[in-house]
Amino acid sequence: MQPQVKPHNPNFSSGPCSKRPGYDVSNLDLATLGRSHRSGVGKAALGKACEETARLLGLPEGYRVGVVPASDTGAVEMAMWSLLGERPVDVMQWESFGKGWLTDVNKQLKLKDVTPLEADYGLLPDLSKANFDHDVVFTWNGTTSGVKVPNGDWIPDDRKGLSICDATSAVFAMELPWEKLDVVTFSWQKVLGGEGAHGMLILGPRAVERLESYTPPWPLPKVFRMTKDGKLIEGIFRGETINTPSMLCVADYLDALAWIDEIGGLQAAIGRSQANLAVLANFVAEHDWIDFLAKDPATISNTSVCFTLDAEPDRVKAMVKLLDKEGVAYDIGAYRDAPPGLRIWCGATVETADVEALLPWLTWAYEQTA
Structure with missing residues (x-):
């Protein structure tokens, strides 16, 4: 027989994901709307988005959080185009997004020394084969395969290369070993049910050191540039975004972060x-x-x-x-x-x-x- 009780909220999409329980757009703090994102109130809201993200995630000292363009995809591309090329790179892929990163490394950046570590849907590659003398690019959770990395034990503390992790459907839902992750990306529209178009880029100290000591041989679009005169542009990680963000989306994200705080x-x-x-x-x-x-x-x-x-x-x-x-x-x-x-x-x-x-x-x- 047909069941009688339906889910109160039937939204089970994997992106954009369901809004938080009790969400009401009319409850958002809209004081920033119509204001410049470079105004005092605009920068304060963006800075709060970075600071509250770091606090709620419990990021280690020295880790920086920035709001960047083009959702998680933009954050991953920004990291790859800015950081890769100094060392050989291993790219792990077991679903569509990892496959996309591998394609970009091979066909867009055209790096020569690339090792793909691949597996079919439903499986993980052999994690022990990742060579951390190289840079390693991987997803923490395969959003399109439902297969996640079980832990970070396979990432050595004394790695020479960078660990670059697309964690868009893992952040705020899974334990992440931050000290083992040099770059982490995610987007608001996944676990927090926020709005799209904005990415979050988290850089550890080793990633910052790479940015300040290495210049890639290819031209970087303005929206990817994180250094000036060989130094990190710290403002990016204090809410001074590279391009104009949607302040309505920022208000929505701050609402989601406040909810995380509220539930514990x-x-x-x-x-x-x-x-x-x-x-x-x-x-x-x-x-x-x-x-x-x-x-x-x-x-x-x-x-x-x-x-x-x-x-x-x-x-x-x-x-x-x-x-x-x-x-x-x-x-x-x-x-x-x-x-x-x-x-x-x-x-x-x-x-x-x-x-x-x-x-x-x-x-x-x-x-x-x-």
Whole structure:
């Protein structure tokens, strides 16, 4: 029979992700709207975004946080174009975004000494093969595969190269070993449910040292330039953005950060996401027609949770369409480059009760499309 209880919030998209519980756009502090981002009030809001990010994440001394253009993609490209080229580079890819970084390193930067470390969807490359005499580029959580790095034990403390980590669907949802990460990027529209178009770039001291001691051989667009006369432009990491940001998006991000603080900080946000995954793990254990795309339980993402189904691709599409039509779950189809299946976002802004309410509908949709 068709279930009667629907999720209160049917938004399970993996980006832009669900707004926080109780979100109301009318509650945003809009004092910055219509003001220059370089005004006192504008710089204060942007500076607060950087400072509160660092505080809530518990970043080590010397780590800098900046707001940069073009979402997580812009932040990763900014890092790669500014930092790579001094050393050989290893690029790890096991899903579409890592594949994109590898393509850019090979075909845009055209670096000569590149080692790809690759795996199919559902798997991780052999992490022990990463050579940290080289620079290493990798995603922490494969947003389109549901496969995450289980820990940072494979990254040596005495590395000579830089660890450059795209962590857009991991920050504020997973434990990150900051001292092992020299560059971390993320975007507001993932775990925090913020608005798009802006990226966050976190630089550790080793990355700053590279920026101040190495000049890449290619021209850098203005929006990528982080140094002047061989010194880091510190203003970028105090809210003095390179280009004009949306102050409405900044207000939205500050609202999300305040919510993280209100619920108990980083550990509470991680706990909410893990609780959501636990509900799905129990469901998978009880039903033989659905399984995690991730093969190793230690690598199952607790944000972008990806599933394979005992069903033909057309049946899976029919399920997704049916659940959308019923107003039960929006945007849960697998990423276009991934194997056919479902992808259910379970980051901190998603309520566990909504995940629980979704599950009977999954079974119903599976049976209805048989």
